[in-house]
Structures are given as C-alpha cells and as structure tokens.
Amino acid sequence: MINNKKYLECTQAKFIRSRLRRILFLKAALIFGLLIVVARLIQIQIIKSSDFKEFARKQYEAKIPLPANRGNIYDRNGNILASNTMFIDLAVDATAISKEDGLKLANLLSKVFNKPVQSYLKILNSEKQFEYLERTVSPEYRKYFEAEKIHGFIIINQPKRLYHYGTVGGQLLGGTNIDNLGLSGIELFANQYLRGVNGYMILQRDGYGRARASIDYPRVEPENGKNLYLTIDLAYQSIAEEELKRGLEKAKADAGILVMLKPATGEVLAIAQCPSFNPNDFSIEDISNQKIRAVTDMFEPGSVFKLVTASAALEHHLVKPEQKFNAENGRYNVNIGGRKFRLITDTKPHDFLTFQEAMEQSSNIVMAKVSDLVGVDRFYTRARDFGFGVQTMIDLPGEVKGKLKKPNEWSGTTLNTIAYGYEVGTTPIQITAAYGAVANKGILMKPYVIRKIANEHGEIIQESKPLEIRRSISEETAKKLSEFFKGVVLRGTAKTTIIDGICIAGKTGTSRLMIDGKYMQEKFLASFVGYFPAEKPQVVCLVMVDNPRVGGYTGGTAAAPIFREIVNRIRMTKSIFSNGNNGVMAANHTTNKSVVVPDVANLQLSIALKLLESQNLTADPIGTGKIVLTQEPLPGDSVMAGSKIKLIFEKKPEISEGYHLIPNVVGLPLRRAINRLTKEGFESVIYGSGTVISQSPDAGQVASQKTVVSIICSDNKLVGKMQ
Amino acid sequence: MIAKRQYNYSDLTTLFCVMILMGLSVLVVYTASSSWALQKFGKSEYLLTSHVFKVFIAIVVLFIGMNINYQNYKKFTRGVLIIAALLLLFTLVLGDEVKGAVRFLRFGSIGFQPSEFAKFALIFHLSTMLVTKKESVLDFKKGYLPMVLWVGIISGLVMIQPNFSTSSMILLISFILIFIGGIRLKHIVLTVAPLIPIVLIYMVSASYRWARVEAFVKNFSSLLTLNSNAIKESGYQLWQGIIGFGNGGILGVGLGNSKQRDLFLPESYGDFIFSIVGEEYGILGTLFFMTLFFLILWRGFKIARYAQDDYGKFLAYGITITITVYALINASVTLGLLPTTGLSMPFVSYGGSSIVFSAYAIGVLLNISKQTDLHPKLSRIPVVGTINADGRINFEEK
DSSP, rough: HHHHHHHHHHHHHHHHHHHHHHHHHHHHHHHHHHHHHHHHHHHHISSSSHHHHHHHHHHHHHEEOOHHHHHOOEEEOOOOEEEEEEEEEEETTTTTTHHHHHHHHHHHHHHHTOOHHHHHHHHHTTTOOOOEEEEEOOGGGGHHSSSSTTTTTEEEEEEEEEEETOOOOHHHOOBBBBOOOSSSEEETHHHHHHHHHEEEEEEEEEEOOOOEOTTSSSSOOOOOOOOEEEHHHHHHHHHHHHHHHHHHHTTTEEEEEEEEEEETTTEEEEEEESSSSOOOOTTTOOGGSSSSSHHHHOOOOGGGHHHHHHHHHTTTOOOOOOOOEEEGGGGGEEEEEEEEEEEEEEEEEEEEHHHHHHHHHHOOOHHHHHHHHHHHHHHHHHHHTTTTEEEEEESSSSSSBBBBBOGGOOOOTTTHHHTTSSOOOBBBHHHHHHHHHHHHHTEOOBBSEEOOOOOOOOSSEOOOOOEEEEEEEHHHHHHHHHHHHHHHHHHTGGGGGOOOBBOOEEOOOOOOOOEEEEEEEEEEEEEEEEEEESSSSSEEEEEESOOSSOOOOOOOIIIIHHHHHHHHHHSHHHHHHHHOOOOOOOOHHHHHHHEEEETTTTSHHHHHHHHHHHOOOOOEEEEEOSBEEEEEEEEEEEEEOOOOEEEEEEEEEOOOOOOEEOOOTTSSBHHHHHHHHHHOOEEEEESSSSSSEESSSTTTTTOOOOOEEEEOOOOOHHHHHOO | SSSOOOOOOOOOOHHHHHHHHHHHHHHHHHHHHHHHHHHHOOOOOHHHHHHHHHHHHHHHHHHHHHTSSSSGGTTTHHHHHHHHHHHHHHHHHHHHTTEEEEEEEEEETTTEEEHHHHHHHHHHHHHHHHHHHGGGSSSSSIHHHHHHHHHHHHHHHHHHHHHHHHHHHHHHHHHHHHHHHHOOOHHHHHHHHHHHHHHHHHHHHHHHHHHHHHHHHHHHHHHHOOOHHHHTTHHHOOOOOOOOHHHHHTOOOOOOOOOOTTTTSSTTTTTTTTHHHHHHHHHHHHHHHHHHHHHHHHHHHHHHOOOSSHHHHHHHHHHHHHHHHHHHHHHHHHHHSOOOOOOTTTTTSSHHHHHHHHHHHHHHHHHHHHHHHHHHHHHHHHHEEEEETSOOOEEOOO
C-alpha cells in the first residue's frame, strides 16, 4: 500500500516534470519562431527595402511620354519648309492589361491593321510597362479604339515630320526617323536644336491598371524644338531643281548638282541635286541618295580649276592678260625628263592665244605653260587660299575636305596637270565658294545655310553672321579675273549662257570621270560656275552635270544652258535684284511677259501688295479694309506684267486689332493651307497629309491671332483601305 | 490551504494587448479595405462598418467570458463539442459556398464559421479530458485514444469542407495541447505515422493545393534570399504582400497612405493585413504588433503556469497557443516563410467569427487569471512576525 502510494507519487512527480520540460520546449519553439519572423521583417523592411520600394514605385506609376514638337524649318522668306503633322502611336502597358482585354485588343488590332493576332499577343503578353503596338498611324484609327475602354492601352499623339514641298530641298533638309530624330541633311546637322526635349506625365495606377493623374507627380511639359530659319530661298531652290532636272533629262545625264550662294555673305541660296529625294517618304531605304553631294562628294574639277592658275599668275604679276602664248595647235608634248614626254591636248586647237583668250577658250596647253611660270609653292598657296583641300565648315553634315596634295607629294607632272584641274579633288561647295570670292572682290566667305535659330516664341537663340575667311586674291586680280569670266560667256566656251540685259561671268569645266582609278573615254563631268550680274554679283552658282550623253558633253553645252535657264527664271521672281541699284534688269524684259496672278484673297493688304509686287503687278484697291475679300482677275489667270489687280475688301465691320478672319483652306493642298494660316497669324494642328478635307473653326469666323486651327487632311496612303 | 482564491483582478497586460490589437485593427482594416470595398460593394466604408460591429461584439463577448467562472465549462465541453461537430456537418450540407469551399453557416444576416467555434470547443474539451483522465492519459486506450478521436473527427470535418489550413491548425494546436498534457510521445508517433500518407494523398488530390506546395518547396531557398522571380512564382498575393512590407521600410508610408491596398494586394484586409501594417507603419509597426503577441504569449504562459488547478492550466495553454501560433503562422505566411494559406491574424484581420471566438477565449483566459495569483512567490514568504503599533517587528518563534 505504502509502496503503491510512493510509486504513484513518484510517477506523478515524473509526469509533472515531463510536462514542465515539454512546456519549456514549446515556449522555446514559439520564441524561436517569433525571432525568425523578426529576422525576416528586418531582412525585408530594412535590408532589402529599397529593392521593393523600386518595385512598388514601378507598379504605382505609369510614365507616359509627351513628345516635343520638332522645330519648324523656314526658308529665308519665312516659308515653311518642314513642320509637323499629327499621327498617333498605339502602345500598351502590358503589366496593366487583363488577359481578356489583351485578347480583345489583339483581335481588334489584327482586324484594323491586317496583321496576325500573334504578333500583337507577343507584345501584350510581355511584362513590359510600355511597348508600342503600332507607330505613326493616321489619327483616323483613334475611333476604332476609343470606343473600347481598355485599361493599359495608350494612344499617344505623335508629331511626324511633314516636308511641305516634297522633293524640293530634299537632300538639303534631310529626313527624320520614326522617333523624329534627324537622319540626314539639316535635320541631322541641327538635330540638337530641332528635336526639343520630350516631356512625360506620370500617372498613378491601381492594381487593376487604371491610371489617374496625380498632383504628387507633376507633369513635365515637353520643350518644343527650336525653329530654323535658313538662308535658302524656296523660289530659287525650286527653280534650280526644276531646271537642273530638265537639263539633265535633255542631256540624258546620270546626275546633277547645283550650288547657289550669295557671294557677299556666303549665304547658301539653293543646293539642288538630282536624282531627287522626298524626305516625306520615310520608307525609302536607299540612303546613298540622301547625302548632300555638294559637300560629301569630291570631283576632279577640270577647267573650272583654272581659276587658281589664272589668279596665281595675275596676283604675282607673272603674266599679263594680253600676253601671248603658243597654244601648240592643240597638241603639246611636255618633256618630263629624259626621253619621256607627256601629251597635253586642247579640245579646240589654237595656234597663238593671249592669256585672256586662253582662259576664254579654256586652253589646257596655255594653262600648263602658265603654271610653269607660277611654280609649285605659289600655286599650292593660291589653291589653299581659295579654300581647296580644307572644309568650308558649312553647317551641313558629312562635308569632306577634298584632296589637295602637299607640294612635297607632287610629282614632276602634277603642276601642269593641276593647272587645268586634274590630280585635285574638290567639292562643289568649295568651287562655288572660290568663285564667290572672285565675285566678292577677292574675299572668301564661309558658306552657311542656317541663318538663325529661334525658339517657338520667336526669341533668337543663335544667329549666323557672314564670316570672312580670308582674302584669297587682291581686288585688282578679282577684277581682272571677272573680265576673263565675262569673256568666257561673251566669246568663249560658255556662249550658250548669254542673256540679253544681264551680264554673266563664269567658267566652264569638262573633266573626264574617273571610275575605279581609270579615266573613262566616254564619260564626262560637265560643269559651269558663274556669277551675275557681273558688275555687282548677287548670285554665284555652280551647275554640275554627271555624264551628259546627248547634245554635247562639255560644260558649255551641258551645264551652261541650265545656268542660263535658272538665271532667266530667278530674275523674274521678287528677287534680291530689286533692291540692288543695278539697272541690268531692263524693263523691256518684263513688260512683254505675261505673269500668273497670285492668290491674294483673304490676305492682309500689306501681304497682298507684296505678293503682287513680286509678280510685277499693281494693286487697285476697291473699298477699304485690312483683309482682301476677293480679287479680280482670279488667281491663276495670266495677265501682262504691270497689270492692275482689283482687290475687293470686306464690307463687314472692321475687325479689331489682333483679330483675323479665318481663311477657308478646305480643298487646298496641305502646304498651301498651312502657309495661308501662318500668314494670317494662326497656328495650325495638322492631322494627316494631302488635301484639306475639313477645318475647325470654320472659315469666315473672326478669331484672335494664335488661335489654333485644326485641319484634317485626306491621306490616302496612310489611312489605307479599312473594311 | 485555501481551495479557491478569488484575486478579483484580471491580467491587465493581456487585456490591454488585445484591446490595442483590436483598436488598431479598426484603423488598419479601414485603410486596407477601402479600395476593395469600393470596388466590390461600391462603398469604401462597407467592410469597415461590418468590422467595427464585429469588434464591438468581440469586446462584449470578451467581458462575458471574463466574468464566467471557467470551472463551469468542465461539465459542458463534451456537449458543446458535439454541437460543434453537428454544426460542421450542417455546414457541409447547408453552408454557403465561397470560392469552392463550404465554410460558412448563415443565420439570417449573420454568418459564421463553425470551424472557428469547433476549434475552441475542441481545445476546451481536450482540457477537460486531460484533467479528468489525469495520469490515465498515459494509457493508450483510456487516455490517448478518446482525445485523438475527437481531434480526428473535428479536423476531419473541417478538412472535407475543404479547409486544409484550419484543419491543419486544429491538428497542430490539439497535438501541442495533448503533448504538454503529458501524452506519451510513442502514442503520438503511432497515430501521426499512418496519417502522413493520408495527408499526402489529400494534398495530391487537388491540383491547386499540390502546385502551391510544390512551388513553395522548389522556391524555398530563393524565397529566403528574396529573389523577386521566386516570390512572383509563389503567387501574386505573396509578391504584392512582400512589396508592401518592403515599401514600408523602417518608418512606413504613413497612416492611410498604403498603395498596395489600391487593388494591388488581394485580401489586403484579410489574411494579408500584416503586409498593410508593414507598409503603413514600417518595421516599427510590425515589430509593435509582434511585441503585442509576444506579451500575450508571455502573460498567457504565466497564467497557465500559476493557474490554481490543472483545468485552468490546460485551458490557458490551449488558448494562448491558439492565438499566438495563429499570429506566428499568419506572419510567416505573409513574409513568404510558409506556403500561402488562408489563415487570419487573430484580432487584426477582417473576419467576423475568428475575432469573436478569439475574444471569448481571451475572456476565459482573463477569468483564469482572475483566480490566479500571478506572483505566488510573494504570498509564499513565511510570516515571521507582526508589526507593532510603534512600527517594530515582533518576531515569532515557531
């Protein structure tokens, strides 16, 4: 009994002790668990906190780009050459879009754009927060997607470049890529000014991908690109291109390059190139046609390089213009050491020629003889002084410096050869600038294309001033050379250029084309470079024709006629001659001519008057007012120069200062519509391209200046066929 | 010796901790639920109103529990447990189906989860059994088997709802209780061993369950190092939960500034509410919450240790373990230390039945503390003398 009780007490004690041990164990386990949780909290909330903060931020915020408007490009008279039209980009936040919505969207896109559903699903199933689905599509598409409220689907207005005149100045202006960045030409060179700074907007999102704007995240407005004002004259540029093209077609030539400068300042008035390039066609993949050959390509100039030979001889008074040379009847064997001879030929054989005649007739033989008098060093220095062998530093991309060998690299024959323009590589811009120096009384100007850069409010950021590089030759030499060049036109190789009433000075050049290191027998580069009016040169212009096949291959037959046609046409425009004091533009030239009546309806009187004046027309105002209502005769009619055009004014009450009548632009080609609105002081937002099909506000309403007029254009190419 | 001592005061530490937890839960549930309530019910206060009401009921119930002598339960626990089992059966037949599981029983507009009720009923009855059987708990047939049968019935009924997580919790807590009740380990091993294949089959039977476990096991080491892909693979909810903790950092984003609750973190007011605590109050908040649970653990064990009888002891252990283990496992789940299961954080998560029953259980715990001298050492100091009127001590010779 006692034993039993003791045993019981003993087991009871053991039992209680075991329970206590188990409780202790449990306590330890729970505290251990708690410590693990605390450790984990420290790990997540302190050590790795920043990682998760970043993840969190990413999923709370949706960054929507706000593209900056690319700056416009204007010509020297304020005509818009390049501006922007609005397209849309379709993008998606793949992390926010639901499965069903994604499928729906992919099907819709596939239907609208006629592409496989799978291509869209791939983007939609990616984990990216921002990915484009379609880019640069017509804003017309907006309606297909706006009806569907799909979270995570983004439509972005995307300004796209619009080149108002298509191929006019194509290579010069260059093109932009789909991201609106310059690829070539001025677009590339001045990209940093034109592009602006994109802004963005941060939206706050919830877990269902719904975004809302939040004051916590300020919207960063885009900084629009700067506007460029070029030295280019749209009228000259288009005339140059048309005439170059026509000339090339006539001669069945391969290609052509034209450079036109203002000699006094170095301003580039036109740089034309054939075959042409339309920067609106961004699908064009052949980039070889996009470079500006006037600066990127070098040629052996041929006879136009005789400028250097002649100017060196005259500058150092080595030869007098009337000094006679034996022109060897067209064949001149030069002893180049021992029994070796080298044959120099002339296209036209002559026996004796004065120095001036030799220039006019472009005798290689005489020039080779003159170069012997000049000598290597003087020749080289003169060539360098004219800017050959160095870049002109024109503000265009891809300029090469040409090739002018240093005197120690010259072989025994180089001096004679270079005297008539071989063994030397020059760019068209170098040649034009050098002749510009002659026209500018011997001072070489730096050629430039960008006149000024201004922001959208018109404040000037940067302005180019004419820059003298150096005096290449003395004024006296320049005068003598000018006589030579006038002679070239009047008596010499460029008689094809003679125009009544305007004195042209110039020089032809014909060089054999070198292909793969061999001179081709049948292929030539015909060029003509000249300036006019010779007394007070306003324009210096180089025309180069690559491989003319029909009607003569020389500079005089292939290139000079193009030059003449251009001169003929540009002096008809409201040209820089009118403010000069030269009387060369004789009245008898214009009075006999019929001109086309410009469209001045809806224009301000002052602008209308200017326009009429530019066409040698006068105004006959009927009534009073600021804005022309209609005109008589109607635009497009041909009338004699000097005719009076009736301008009929608004009968409606005066429009107060700063207010304008919105013109009717429906039915006009887009570029004309924009020019019209711009001239009225309205800003325009363009949708699509092509012909304007509607506008808002409507025409006839009076609105304050700076009112934005939306114009919608038919755009057959981009809208495409939609079922 | 005095058989029953009425100390007349409850353990204030525990009471405060629970009250603070419930008070904060109103705040946290509001911020965590507003967006979801707006999304689901069209009113941002919808869930808050319901929660405030339940917190109010919980406080009432807590005070009721506090004022009923726990000794009285002994006679009823068996009957109550049978009712609980019947309710579970009813639930299977008549309950509301939510997300493919039948867990709710509805009386008019009030719905409740019988499994929460059964959980506490089982703990109460197990305590009764441990006390009445005394040393015979060591006997397999007389002691162990009846207890395990009850555990099996209740957890089985919950499991086939199916509610795997609550069922496992009932098993875990019950076994902890009978483990500290002195059951032979041999017996536990004997019953648990054949259970393992059953559990495995159960887990494989539903593909989603298995996939979850599989993913968790596969990713466990990457989860420990917080590899973002591993967390994402383990589930969107967990990923968002951890972003919440991480985004909170040390100080948190501030009251009401949670962004995770803006439809990023599903159930942000329920099982993953701890993440919102972490986001809004930072590690200071989460550690504070953990400290509150630690205090409940500490005081609960103290009450159990000094409880005047074994019944109070087992009840106190059972209740304390239930609350703290739930909190611990919930925290571990939200932190990616355990596979994602549907367990709420006691007193904090939105969810009616849990908060009311837990509050009642805490009430019982407090009633036990009321009858317990938590500083028994002081009362054990032998009386050595009396103090005279002049302040001197008269030492007594014994």
